[in-house]
Amino acid sequence: MSNSGFSRRHLIGTGLALGTWAAMPRLARAADMLVAATFPGTWNDAHKAVLVPYFHKATGADATLTIMLATDEIAKLSAAKGSAPPFDVAIMDEGPLLDGLDQGLFDKFPVAKSRHYGELLPVFQDEWGPKISIQAIGIGYNPKKIKIPPTKWDDLFNPAYKGRVGLTALNSTLGMAFMVDLARVNGGGESNIEPAFTALKKLLPNVGAISANLGAHAALFQQEQIDIAPYNFNFVQTLKAKGVDVEFARLETGVPAWRTSLHTVKGAQKPDLALAYIDGHIDPEIQAAMSKPPYDVIPTNSKVPLPPEAVRLIAPSQADLSKLVYFDWRKINQGRSAWIEQFNREIKI
């Protein structure tokens, strides 16, 4: 070894230096850092631009956002059960939330310590974590290609749109809600999904692309790979603000919607920071900022008025939000895995 010009001391010195370097991120993390899950699209944008800076000002701590679908969050949290969770704050839609509660993945929200929980409309209060918004879906379309705005799912079947319709897989709430609502307008529903699959089979000649994940759904419109697709209200608004030719069309058959919420993950490294982060999201100041374009996030705090675009396209007033079409996600969860399997079989080329 001695002729290699590589002494033991040298080796140990290098090893120590490397070790110290590797430990650095841990040290940096020890200085208050919260890890929060967020959804792709509008949510990631709004959280990064509005919530994280506010959180930093209020607590002096930093927050790292990690983009994931709710089903992925559940998968990761249940895999990490018993050890330190990979993130401290979860963002959930109604279906995956029930799974998470069944598996005991979340802590109760410390309502007494919250400054803004009491300001939420009663339908948005939940002891497991406040509802931060309502997500509504309809049809996103390219106004340059489609001159008459669509008004119902039936419009997707128009032969003129051959190869121009986009769909998304059932791992997102959008994909699942679309299928259930397609069943509903065709005489079925959460307990009878078959009408949706019958319709889907008829729709397939029109389908140009099915995105495997929601993040890629935006790219379909951006690249003009498709002209029309089921889409979230907020996502269309955000995409439009980025200069993409896309408009949101309200469904005459009723606007499907679900509530989105934030939760402290059981075993979170910094429960107090998690509370501050979640409480920030229901702060009227933050909800007002997020209700502005390009986010148009529908507020849940009674002190914040609906954004004009939501008034025009979703509901005239906060009281009318309860008249949107809501689903029984307990029933949907029971069908989920069988539906994913059937969906795979029906759509596979």
Added chain:
Amino acid sequence: MNAAVAEGVTDELRRRTLPRLFSPVEWQLALPLALFLIAFFVAPLIGLAVVSLYCEPNFQTLGLVQYRRLFGDSFNLGIVADTLWLGAKATLLCLVFGYPLAWVCARAGPRLRSLLLFIVVLPILTSVVVRTFAWIVILGRQGLFNRTLLALGLSDAPIDLLFTEPGVIIVLAQVQMPLMVLPLLTSLQRIDPNLADASAALGAGEWRTFRRVILPLSLPGIAAGCTLVYAACATAFITQTLIGGARHLYMPLFLYQQASGANDWPFAAALAIVFMAAVLLVVLLLSLLGRARTARIYA
């Protein structure tokens, strides 16, 4: 006495034929890595196998239900076959483009070679996600490829490449190209240029020289490159899902759906085990092929 002599001879032989790379002490240097692999690779793999033996998604009873379900359904087996076949097609395309590139690199002067090598390696320095998204921009209906095609009047309507299998194959072949070129280059560089001259002097044309001399001698490189590219292509979750979409269902996406969307970990684990075995089998065949041919040539 005889035995002792024989022992001495074998010892001597061993010393000469097997240079003693590792003294017992140095073997121990490999122990940390071995322990690391046992803790973070072998143990989770065993865990995966155990999970696959549960009959229900909520881990109630042990049994072979998941494997019966997998092998009893032609839909599932079709996905395995599609994925293996996709890997084969992408690997072949990669070889067709990679071989000439490696050849040029091997024959270039030192400066040009380092420049070419830099260009070949460049893609590895960017994330697969970035490379794949770049391809979305190129392959889309309004993308670079289609616009060029339309502008040149070569086609009246945009050609669909995004969300098609040919699109996935093209992107996989490009994204994994360095894994093909680097081993090929190494084996091509090892070939003595005099062999080609000798072949020419004996009257062989260029094609014949390539087919009878260069190609057989570069087989170890081909086998190594194909092995690496195949394993990478068959399991490329990001490229397959972003370029192929949900209608082209390959094993990585199928696995992800079962674990994350359907929350059926035992079935996902069984899929993972079967898929891993299938890919390993193909890789094994590839390396056998490389070895068998070289053995014959050198014999």
